[in-house]
Amino acid sequence: MPPPARRPVGTVTRGTTNPNRLRRVDRWIGYALGGLLRSAAGSPVVVDLGYGASPVTVLELADRLRGVREDVRVVGVEIDPERVERGRPLADPPWVDFARGGFEVPLPAGLGADARPLVVRAFNVLRQYDEVEVWPAWQRVVDRLAPGGSLVEGTCDELGRLAAWVDVRRGEDGLATPRTLTISLRLAGLETPSVVAERLPKALIHRNVPGERVHTVLGALDRAWERAAPLASFGARQRFVATARSLREDGWPVVDGPARWRLGELSLDWAAVAPS
Template sequence: MGYALGGLLRAAPAPPVVVDLGFGASPVTVLELADRLRRVRPDVRLVGIEIDPDRVARGLDLADPPAVDFVLGGFEVPLPSSLGVGAQPTVVRAFNVLRQYAEPEVAPAWEQVVDRLAPGGVLVEGTCDELGRLATWVDVRRGTDGRPEPRSLTLSLRLAGMESPSVVAERLPKALIHRNLPGERVHTFLTALDAAWARSAPMASYGARQRFVASARALREEGWPVHGGVSRWRLGELTVDWSAVAPG
């Protein structure tokens, strides 16, 4: 997922629950996520949720409750009884779930999921291509008023062979994909990122990673609220405050 969950999981009460919402045709993504997160928090519990009964059935063939389990459901985020009464997820990952929905349905879906989160929990909602070479996601928390509060947008790109960073526009989350138009903040941001990438062309002789690092630094120097540092930028990941890209 490329998302910095380590600190959040380490601070969570035992055992933290992580949900892969809409895990897709194969339950393998849930098992892979479990393997990765156990390196950070060995007692983590993974739950795969799908609205397709056949997909849930395939997952249950591989389940190992309460460590890894699968249930039928959607944005209401049901959790299996094996986790106990009152269990709440610390993290809900929802990738490629809202692509088929209309834009006005995004906020209600966020609200349903956020309402189920444990205190301090996060919804990671985004989109990626089939090979995971292009991805974007929004960090959504529960605001002080109890409503969803998007905090940031992250872009994740495979840098090798990339012509321009704005290629990721085709994988923007549903809340933004129809907003990549002149006059919208996300369009202005991607245009600025492309311009920084173009100006950093001399760094290409040192590799695409160094060029992207230079591009991220240039954006920050221009005043864009870019998060992180070299360790994330070298991976092709760039995070910016939601306020910088939010629909106008």
């Protein structure tokens, strides 16, 4: 007899999703992890972990990443069997497929017994867990990654206008090691950049209090935004570019540049926001 199937690791989340909700993080994956995908030997595997009630974000991710690597293979992984079955009619294996599972990140048998994901995107999943569960979940996913792979874990609002995510890798000691925090904002109508606080990843959202680094960073970001107010007449993009440049000049470890800032996106070294 075959061994009994392992129970997926995790719990069923609300599953709310919308078309284009994850466009900001998809765009960042193509930019920041594009080199990783292009240099992969063989067809790289990318997982949309916990994609929710609709498989639309799986299909959108596959479509966007084909512009980076034509032979990318995208797998939607969901713990809810009904959601997996909802996606199967849209599968196109091995290029797009679906599997039932959780943080153990199973892959379809057709990809081979030794297949490992190079990138795992987990959005709006850990938000519904307790903070103490974040690092063990990160570790479990990172243990499944291909060498050099990345876990992109974060949260966004219902329409994808506010988002924040962490790039987590495997450290030399084998432990899950966050590298950067990225925030991404819809600049039109933006009052203060710190509005993203309500969409911080679970590892940080409860840390936005005095004495914590992320709270200090968001305060510095708002002050830089206020100083750049005279540029508002030239448009929100110019104002945000000036804001990000000012933040860097103030000594904060901003790791990207104007091309990303114009999109309302800013990445910081994790050390600047790590919980105390």
